[in-house]
Amino acid sequence: xxxxxxxxxxxxxxxxxxxxxxxxxxxxxxxxxxxxxxxxxxxxxxxxxxxxxxxxxxxxxxxxxxxxxxxxxxxxxxxxxxxxxxxxxxxxxxxxxxxxxxxxxxxxxxxxxxxxxxxxxxxxxxxxxxxxxxxxxxxxxxxxxxxxxxxxxxxxxxxxxxxxxxxxxxxxxxxxxxxxxxxxxxxxxxxxxxxxxxxxxxxxxxxxxxxxxxxxxxxxxxxxxxxxxxxxxxxxxxxxxxxxxxxxxxxxxxxxxxxx
Amino acid sequence: xxxxxxxxxxxxxxxxxxxxxxxxxxxxxxxxxxxxxxxxxxxxxxxxxxxxxxxxxxxxxxxxxxxxxxxxxxxxxxxxxxxxxxxxxxxxxxxxxxxxxxxxxxxxxxxxxxxxxxxxxxxxxxxxxxxxxxxxxxxxxxxxxxxxxxxxxxxxxxxxxxxxxxxxxxxxxxxxxxxxxxxxxxxxxxxxxxxxxxxxxxxxxxxxxxxxxxxxxxxxxxxxxxxxxxxxxxxxxxxxxxxxxxxxxxxxxxxxxxxxxxxxxxxxxxxxxxxxxxxxxxxxxxxxxxxxxxxxxxxxxxxxxxxxxxxxxxxxxxxxxxxxxxxxxxxxxxxxxxxxxxxxxxxxxxxxxxxxxxxxxxxxxxxxxxxxxxxxxxxxxxxx
Numbered sequence: 001x002x003x004x005x006x007x008x009x010x011x012x013x014x015x016x017x018x019x020x021x022x023x024x025x026x027x028x029x030x031x032x033x034x035x036x037x038x039x040x041x042x043x044x045x046x047x048x049x050x051x052x053x054x055x056x057x058x059x060x061x062x063x064x065x066x067x068x069x070x071x072x073x074x075x076x077x078x079x080x081x082x083x084x085x086x087x088x089x090x091x092x093x094x095x096x097x098x099x100x101x102x103x104x105x106x107x108x109x110x111x112x113x114x115x116x117x118x119x120x121x122x123x124x125x126x127x128x129x130x131x132x133x134x135x136x137x138x139x140x141x142x143x144x145x146x147x148x149x150x151x152x153x154x155x156x157x158x159x160x161x162x163x164x165x166x167x168x169x170x171x172x173x174x175x176x177x178x179x180x181x182x183x184x185x186x187x188x189x190x191x192x193x194x195x196x197x198x199x200x201x202x203x204x205x206x207x208x209x210x211x212x213x214x215x216x217x218x219x220x221x222x223x224x225x226x227x228x229x230x231x232x233x234x235x236x237x238x239x240x241x242x243x244x245x246x247x248x249x250x251x252x253x254x255x256x257x258x259x260x
Numbered sequence: 261x262x263x264x265x266x267x268x269x270x271x272x273x274x275x276x277x278x279x280x281x282x283x284x285x286x287x288x289x290x291x292x293x294x295x296x297x298x299x300x301x302x303x304x305x306x307x308x309x310x311x312x313x314x315x316x317x318x319x320x321x322x323x324x325x326x327x328x329x330x331x332x333x334x335x336x337x338x339x340x341x342x343x344x345x346x347x348x349x350x351x352x353x354x355x356x357x358x359x360x361x362x363x364x365x366x367x368x369x370x371x372x373x374x375x376x377x378x379x380x381x382x383x384x385x386x387x388x389x390x391x392x393x394x395x396x397x398x399x400x401x402x403x404x405x406x407x408x409x410x411x412x413x414x415x416x417x418x419x420x421x422x423x424x425x426x427x428x429x430x431x432x433x434x435x436x437x438x439x440x441x442x443x444x445x446x447x448x449x450x451x452x453x454x455x456x457x458x459x460x461x462x463x464x465x466x467x468x469x470x471x472x473x474x475x476x477x478x479x480x481x482x483x484x485x486x487x488x489x490x491x492x493x494x495x496x497x498x499x500x501x502x503x504x505x506x507x508x509x510x511x512x513x514x515x516x517x518x519x520x521x522x523x524x525x526x527x528x529x530x531x532x533x534x535x536x537x538x539x540x541x542x543x544x545x546x547x548x549x550x551x552x553x554x555x556x557x558x559x560x561x562x563x564x565x566x567x568x569x570x571x572x573x574x575x576x577x578x579x580x581x582x583x584x585x586x587x588x589x590x591x592x593x594x595x596x597x598x599x600x601x602x603x604x605x606x607x608x609x610x611x612x613x614x615x616x617x618x619x620x621x622x623x624x625x626x627x628x629x630x631x632x633x634x635x636x637x638x639x640x641x642x643x644x
Contacts, residue, residue: 007478007519011468014469014477014519018570041507042506042507042508043519044471045521124328124330128312132315132327132328148317148325150353151636153356153637154359154630155359155628156625157567157568159630160635161632234289235290252315
């Protein structure tokens with residue numbers, strides 16, 4: 001694990017807190033956003049000074065809720081659970097389901113609490129569309145991502161470019177890889193969801209909603225073995241996530257509308 | 261090490277990166293079949309560029325729109341390869357990518373030679389302070405690997421960069437499409453042999469914020485030690501570091517690039533820069549810069565904001581000394597110019613509220629800035 005990656009992320013988080021009035025962080029209880037929560041603890045020297053939002057689709061795994069409640073207590077998190085009550089279900093189409101249960105729930109939460117910055121733990125190596133992102137990524141008043149006209153973002157001169165009623169997505173681990181995340185978890189001895197470890201030859205590599213997430217074949221039952229597996233794998237991380245693959249460019253369409 | 265791939269549109273930047281990733285077996289099987297399926301669906305021939313051109317629009321229009329980054333393992337070390345668009349209209353995306361680079365690969369098609377964006381990219385790479393350049397003369401398969409044609413391009417590019425400050429330049433002939441001189445030898449070996457120059461810099465600490473009684477920020481150059489006495493500019497405060505800490509531990513010292521917290525007997529403000537007495541400098545209100553405008557136009561006296569380090573100040577251009585052709589880097593013969601337009605570059609004097617700036621060649625982090633107007637970034641540049 002390169003110290004430089006952590007230093008850069010801490011710098012980004014502190015810039016966020018200084019540049020925005022009302023930020024918050026999204027937490028899916030997965031490895032990436034849990035790593036980001038710990039980066040916040042490092043950046044703000046213990047207590048995270050803003051709310052932690054869980055977009056609850058109602059379709060998460062039981063183990064994820066357990067993990068959430070455990071860490072809220074242990075890390076003294078100010079948790080907001082956001083839901084879209086007019087909900088659909090995955091069998092009516094993944095695209096619609098993701099948009100309603102995740103994107104729309106997030107947008108409603110943004111409006112209710114008037115957040116002007118949302119910290120999201122996406123990484124460039126997860127998906128080609130995410131690789132195109134800026135670290136400070138402005139969204140329009142209706143939360144759309146104008147991917148065709150992203151602002152100039154040079155060096156580490158991050159700026160709040162949002163106007164009234166707009167918000168900015170902040171991506172503090174955009175430059176990390178899946179391997180970096182696991183190394184960080186290992187070195188910091190951080191808690192993680194046990195579903196990532198192999199049981200009976202299968203493990204979850206990426207965690208989402210239960211109906212749309214599938215385990216991969218793996219014998220990696222320790223973090224060290226996960227790290228070893230990632231060094232040699234030929235399978236992509238989100239291989240077990242359906243919503244990216246329903247049709248070509250699903251991810252681009254989802255993200256244009258405000259998906260993470 | 262971060263390496264940016266630049267060059268004119270259609271000279272093969274994305275193809276080169278796709279080929280590098282493919283030949284080094286760093287593309288997952290899922291991604292290969294996904295791209296093959298897409299090519300079929302869109303009735304296109306499979307292209308290596310599709311591995312990284314991920315927007316639907318990029319596939320349809322067969323051109324890169326925005327910059328992207330991929331991690332790539334060379335034979336000796338790991339690189340972040342930054343792809344950039346080669347169209348004039350996407351210069352801001354090229355700059356976004358290239359500003360993070362330690363070295364650059366310039367792709368030039370042997371059939372086309374140096375074109376408008378080849379020249380502009382060279383100018384911008386030089387402005388961004390990149391000193392290591394690999395010129396990849398691509399599409400050699402189209403000229404039956406005629407070495408004379410390669411040498412012609414070498415002569416042409418050498419002339420273009422005569423006035424620039426590149427310190428290490430390598431020319432490689434090859435074909436991204438056929439994979440010649442890309443991964444097996446050629447580009448990867450050239451990358452693995454690059455050395456990034458380091459030099460001795462004075463200690464500078466950038467203040468980001470204060471949490472309770474702890475001043476947080478980043479050591480951007482040199483080494484900061486416990487008990488050091490720091491002078492802050494522009495606030496003018498002085499104080500001693502009684503402890504130096506991260507969330508995990510107390511430190512005796514912190515080196516370049518470290519994000520830390522300080523306990524002190526003074527409270528500097530966000531945007532202040534902490535310095536040691538022996539190399540302390542005063543904040544400036546007037547300084548020489550070279551900048552590029554990416555949006556709209558700016559006249560002498562137009563109110564703007566400038567961000568350098570963590571400080572944003574109100575500023576204006578006091579005087580435009582000369583305008584620079586961003587295609588050739590040549591000084592334009594315009595008598596006392598009063599305005600700068602989109603895609604133009606200029607050497608100018610900026611006047612602003614007090615801010616710590618230093619020559620980019622001395623301390624890069626305090627010598628680079630953005631210019632903005634009404635919450636829109638319209639330009640970027642360096643302090644001379």
